[in-house]
Amino acid sequence: MSTAEQPVKPQRHLPAGSGWLLLAGVLVVVSALAVSFSAHWSRLLLNELAGQIEVREKAQAEWGRLVLEQSTWTAYSRIERIATEQLGMHVPEPADVILVQP
Structure with missing residues (x-):
């Protein structure tokens, strides 16, 4: 087949500004995913x-x-009470107390 006999495919052109529209759509999806992730992360931190x-x-x-x-x-x-009962200790009388000078 020669090139003259091949059917001509119609070329599709996107409307002007559709690149920006596609970019805006992608950014909206990314933003929605970020909000979802942020809410999930916030719940995890709140539980912790x-x-x-x-x-x-x-x-x-x-x-x-x-x-x-x-x-x-x-x-x-x-x-x-424990010192008196178990160890047999008692409070000394004042006469039994000896003060030692340094």
Whole structure:
């Protein structure tokens, strides 16, 4: 076949400004994907924050219990009672106290 016998294909021309329209469409899709990703990331971070707040609250509750327990164990009356009952100690009489000068 010669070139003269081949059917002529009609050439399709895009309207003027269609490149800008295509670019705007692509940018809209990219922007929509970015918004979706940002919302998802925000939800993940919010869930992580909620978990960390829960851990902090549990740690604060444990700290409060430990402080209360420490104050119970170091109470002066308890120490004096244990020293008297278990170790046989007693408060010395004023006459038994000897002051040593440096």
